[in-house]
Amino acid sequence: MVDHAGHVYLPGELICNLKESEKTSKILVGPGLRQDEESIIVTKCGLLRFKEPNFYWIDSHLKRYVAVKGDPIIGIVAAKAGDVFRLDIGSSDLATLSYLAFEGATKRNRPDVKVGDIVYAKCMVANKDMEPELVCIDSNGRSGGLGVIGRDGGFMFQTSLNLIRKLLSSDCILLKTLGNGMHYECAIGMNGRVWVKAKSVSHTIALCNAISAAEYMSNEQIKAMCKKLTNALAGF
């Protein structure tokens, strides 16, 4: 039943009495849950979440990223090999990004990417048996913000994956409240990496520390912290 949702489950525990969808009597299980013959077993420790009509998954605290199709990711170019770039995305394998997967790139017109640059890309191919593949264009051939970032400043830092999910959820007011106090640009990668750029070095550093510190904070605490931050920065 829906009462299950919001409780902590440990691996090895069985979940029963899940709510099925009315149309097809099927239950969709997501990350952290596995079907074992007739029953559903938990494989990761975390909170059970439920979304209408029949979607269950486990929300766990993770630091290590496992590539998932469709995720926007920030990768660091580790090597150039033939026609592809090899990027470090924090998972067990290096991901590949083809030269041609950039907006306006052709065989003659190669994109200007050096080793050590950071790239905001989308994951196109991701399964457990293969290396992940990334692209910097959408299906229409436009970049839509993807591509090399960080050329003109800003700082990138690493956080845990659940902080990323929290930042991107509609309930969290951190990014909006910070935006009320100062101008900044940010790119959030689902692999735990965040790139931010503000007016000055001290603003950027303050922003990084504020985002990292918000991991365990509630909305009221976030509001209080942002107020303190903007007051302190106004004195600069």
Added chain:
Amino acid sequence: MRETPLSNCEREFIRKALGERKRLDGRQAYDYRTLKIAFGYDRGCCRVDLGQTRVLAQVSCEITSPKQQRPSDGVLFVNVELSPMASPVFEVGRMSDQGVEINRILERCLKESRCVDTESLCIIAGEKVWQIRVDVHVMNHDGNLIDCSSIAAITALAHFRRPDVTVDGTDVIVHTIEEKDPLPLSVHHMPICVSFSFYEQGKFLLVDPSDKEEKVMDGKMVIGMNKHREICSLQVTGQMLLLKDQVLRCSNIAVVKVTEITEWIQKALENDRQARSNGERFGFREAVVMDTVTTNQMNPEKLK
């Protein structure tokens, strides 16, 4: 294993921030991170946290035959292990260049400065002496392993107690803790290493660099010093030229830092000594802060 490479964006930002004299964690250029010292249940076991860098040190002793050149001196052996726990780059077994460097710096700082009196470790001259072994394990690498390891090593040596022995002709009787109280090592002075990292071709320096700051530095200087203003070791590495007054300025900063750290170590040793003599509980358990989400405690019920 592979380590995440440092991106150009991060490197340029850190250099720019240092150009404006700002550090990522808000410290001033000469500030150390928070230092925490916890002692274990065993004598000679201590864990030191310098910011997020964590190091465990254990001192042990055994009776061996002395070196031929020094028949009436005991032996002090220092071993620093870069555990794979500390960073994905460290591997078991193989000692990397960084590991060799840390080992040599610590050996020079502790052994060759004669901080521990090796003559008092002699039992029977020419035949039996105590070998004191300091094992330092690095548990988390967030920069400045050398300082943290040297603090852990010297604190563990000051904390350690060796068994009392009686020599009866050619027989040596080693007394257990119940028979006779164990004796402390004779530690003359406490040499502590202070690391400086240099940027902008040696013009700007930072004390206690964190991991990211270490990755962008031009060069490094390590000064081993005790609180009596005696320099025990000095090592400069990297691609830069240092001016004479830079070196003098660093040694003056090191004096202040070493005095502070030595006081802190003495306070921690004193607290532990009082806890042990008053019959209070001691050990790593007492160092745990209980009211955080990351710790938990359980007292189980009796079963039968």
Added chain:
Amino acid sequence: MCEMMCELGQLTRCDGDACLMQGETCVTTAVYGPTEVRINKEILDKATVEVVYKSKVGLPGCAEKMFERIIRNTCETMILTTAHPRSGINIIIQEMQNSGSYLACCINSACLALLDAGVSLKFLVAAVTCLIDNEGEIILDPNSKQEKDGKALLTFVFDNKDFSIVTVNTKGSYSSQQFKDCTSLCKKSSKQVFEFYKKSMEKLLSKDNFVK
């Protein structure tokens, strides 16, 4: 059984870590995974589980390798290795304090570290030590003094699905009736260890509830 205390997530470089204190015995375990693995150790359809055990004093020897082997076998049954083929899961165990019931403390801290890292697991394991002393009495979680004088030392590892035995490690001689008694006593005691895991993870995740 003795008092248990744990500290999770203290180290910043690894993916998960746990410092477990059972009585005075203290062990810290760090887990990296799923991460890259050397080509000669790669397995095509499963993850490679590697355990490194570091004792406090001295260089590693045979006893350490035996320890690593026991813990590796236990962890390999526990981890869902087919979820991450061609990758590696590294478990590093550091001895902080050995005051008895040591193997059980290491296995429990490895399990907690795997939980903290979020590695996919088939089930959890709990290890319990019991000692048969010279009078035939069974003592749970002996300290090192009791272990020295005892007749036999048995360590049992149970899983939390059907409470079946995953690993048994014994030292000394005992009768089969004594073995059966120890098994049932340790099984009851392992339920408390699972309770402890649950309470620890509930406390760690308690701040998450407001995110929908």
